[in-house]
Amino acid sequence: MIKRKIIDSFWNVLTYLFSSVGIIVLLLIFIFVFSNGASTLSWNLITSDYNQTTYVLSYKDKYDGGNFEYKCKDDEYFSSYWGIAFTDTVNTEGVDSVIISYIDDHSPLLNGLLDVGNDNYHHLQVNQYVTTALLVGEEGNIISCPARKGAESMAAGFNRGVSITTLNLVDGGGGIRGSLIATLYLILFTLILVLPLGIAAAIYLSIYAKDNWLTHLLKSLIDMSSGVPSIIFGLVGLLLFVPMFNALVVSEGYSILAGALTMTIMLLPIVISTTKEAIDVIPKKIISGSLALGASQTQTTFKIILPNAIPGILTSTLLAIGRIIGESAAIIFVMGTQVQDHVLPNRGGTTLATHIYNLMGLENPNYKLASAIAIVILMSVLILNILVKLIGYRLNKFGRKH
């Protein structure tokens, strides 16, 4: 008796252990991604451009100095001479840098800095990064303030300088706004293409198609194509859709449109099978009830079948969006890996997933930014999955008592 209990509990413990492996691994991924990316993740990251804008500015005239006052926060260092405050920070690429955290309304730097490149006055803004500053002191000595020495020495240097020879500024950079927009474009175009095609195919297969070998072949081909590796779809896109759009003179080389077509053929099997399942669970007696009332097959399809399949269609839409967000292999081939800030449908670009690929392919792989993007992707996929569950729950609540 006792022996059996021991054996039973041994197997039980083993079962629990093995079944928890999946959850533990998932948890570890989350912990890894969050610990690496959480510090980089910010609203600024989402809204700013990937490519930096750099400015070389100068303030040639001798400035007599003001006596600005500002109540510094803990990590801020203020130059009362110029009326500007600096803070130590880490930029979106994960490098220690100095950021302008406050400018006094009467500071000469606000609108008085001359852009060396185009001789225009530059409007200095908070949240721009300072890479280096070269100032001239009272006695004509050069004061150099590189960002790596920190905000404290930067503020001290500014207090001693009376004019600025060069001020190197970096605006934005390392952001994912472009990739985010490209992802949204890709989702939009793909859904516009894949939903009508997929729903029509599902309606044909579950309602109109005769039960013969051709239909069976079609169904098994559709099931099979959902198992094709996505890189093969990427290849098809590269060899077929990219030249096609180029020939139509809407694009040169990679384009989001070609990406959308590639994703369409890749997602069709999923949309077809999910929609078909949703149609197949509609009770036959309701469909024959409609036909017995003298409604035509088309009326039955549009008034009974489609409205009842909408939860299933929504589920397939969300699944498709999830796949688009997560897809990388097929996208790299047809949309390229060059991160774009000005996204156009007929040009290449990166989605969030291929943005990570791009970052990790750089000379210095940027783990922090990659992890931050991974958080964005994981969160969107998580939210989509919750939505799928909620819709499935509503589907059960809505009517189906059969």
Place this chain on the structure above:
Amino acid sequence: MEKIFEIKNVNLYYGEKHALKDINLDIYKKKVTAFIGPSGCGKSTLLRCLDRMNDLIDNCKVEGSIKYNDKELNQYDTLTLRSNVGMVFQSPNPFPMSIFDNIAYGPRCHGIKNRKALEEIVISSLKKAALYDEVKDNLKGSALALSGGQQQRLCIARCIAMKPDVILMDEPTSALDPIATLKIEELINELKKDFTIVIVTHNMQQATRVSDYTAFFMLGEIIEYNTTNELFKNPHNKKTEDYITGRFG
């Protein structure tokens, strides 16, 4: 007596299976005809022939002649035919929409869009199906929230809304409790003033209670067809007698 359906030498095959054998039967106008018989004897199959619902089954083949109002059934357009010959199914099958929309569904499919006209049809159909008093305050509510018996009467009302000549009922009470069954039976007695009714039933008491004529089926053949009174009191065939006395089947 006026015949509405004239069924002559009908044979029906599901693929290889010979489901109906040489059926000859006349169905009379404004009467209730009951089909009885053991399961799988072909009574529902014959019923579905009458509004050509068998057309929907892929490998089903019908031979012989069925005349509806002296015209071959095959010459009718199925949509017209099915709006003249309504059908009520074994288990209630309301559409997952409101009570109003359920009943207005048929008329809408046939092109009636006027809200007032639809409202009149819905109310008069519900009244004829003896459901109006129970649902009049809740016409916008979901049809699926009704009880089984109410759902079945809703399906009858939905049928009536098409203003048919004939109502086919395929074991309409088999999924209902005795009280709901009683209500449907009362309704059938009421409806036969206006409609021809053909009802398939497993319940012989039900056949005696509601029908004027009864056909007894066995293994795809009609064994006996007569007035209900005669068939149950004086069965001419031994098999009929065995079945209705419960010695068999």
